[in-house]
Structures are given as structure tokens and as C-alpha cells.
Amino acid sequence: DADVTQTPRNRITKTGKRIMLECSQTKGHDRMYWYRQDPGLGLRLIYYSFDVKDINKGEISDGYSVSRQAQAKFSLSLESAIPNQTALYFCATSVGAGETQYFGPGTRLLVL
């Protein structure tokens, strides 16, 4: 079984809709991250969390919110989706600062 899972794997939604992307991990890591990947831009950090009570904005947090429901779960919400949020979204975990990150398989989101 995969250590970092994301649901759904693919999602099509309409402009203005609220959607949630979920991430679960069985690695026991405290740190969790949400990235988006756009062609030619690499990965950009949206939000990160060092533990359940610690949530931090990344470089492109506008239009997104997150919830760390438990050590193992970190959800990303788009309150009112817009077309330029069409991207591939990745969740990642790490055991500590400077450590290797482990990525989920990604969620491909299309906003019409």
C-alpha cells in the first residue's frame, strides 16, 4: 500500500464551486505539504503544516485553505474554484526540517 495517498486522483469542477482534496499518510511524519505543479514552473508550495496545531502559508496560498484534521490527514480546499487553479496537486510529507519529502501520486484538477 502507498504511504501517501491522495483522493480524488482526478477531478473536474466548475468555476465558483468549492472542492476539497484530501491527503492521508501512514509514514508517521509530522510535516505535511501541499504543492501545485504547472508545466514549466515546477512545484510551488501552497501550504505546509509542522503538526496538527501548526499551519503555514506557502508562496501561493491565495484562493486556498487547508485543514490538518490529524497527524495523518491534511486537506486542501478551494473555496471558489477558478480556471487558473487547473493544475496537478501534490501532497508530501517529511519527518523533519531538511529531510527528504515523500510525495503522493497527485490529484489532477480541471476547473471549467
Next chain:
Amino acid sequence: AQSVAQPEDQVNVAEGNPLTVKCTYSVSGNPYLFWYVQYPNRGLQFLLKYITGDNLVKGSYGFEAEFNKSQTSFHLKKPSALVSDSALYFCAVRVQYNFNKFYFGSGTKLNVKP
């Protein structure tokens, strides 16, 4: 500003030949450098990292990378490419004083032809 550059969008190499995927970085402080690989429809997979010590780092699947502080580079290499190495490769850096941030390059698509 911290940044990572992968100057080549695509690298083409014949199977059996050596390959190099280039990465340069610009950071304040000591960098922690990483290479990740992404296969189609998959998440990123860790290949190798440089934290400190020997400038030549060996990683998974026969890959290695050399840290060059004077040239601020961390090029990924493999002596003999395989068709199965074809994938998207990302260089990433974390800065010692700011572990919160993890900067990724734009990615290089490696095509290994039989």
C-alpha cells in the same frame, strides 16, 4: 531571492550513453540539494540528496550527482542510460536557515532512446 534553475527543458540521450541533467541554484546560506524523478501519472520519487560531506553523492537506480560550490551547481549524472530512465527530473533546494521552504526547478524531461 532563492531559486533553482534547470536550463534544459529536455535532454535526449541514446541508451548506453552517459547522461547529465543540469541544475544550478542561488541561495543565501548553505543549501540542502535534492533530485527527484517523476514518472507519468506518478508523484515525485526521491533519488538522492546532498547535505554535507563528499561532493559526489550516489543515489537510487545508479544515479549520482556532484555538488560544486564554486559553480553553485548540482548536476545529475548516470554513466549508462536506460530507456526506463525516461522521465521528468526535478532539482530542489532547501536553505539551511529556512527549512520551511523547498524550492523546485522547472523540471527536465529526459528521453532515452533505444
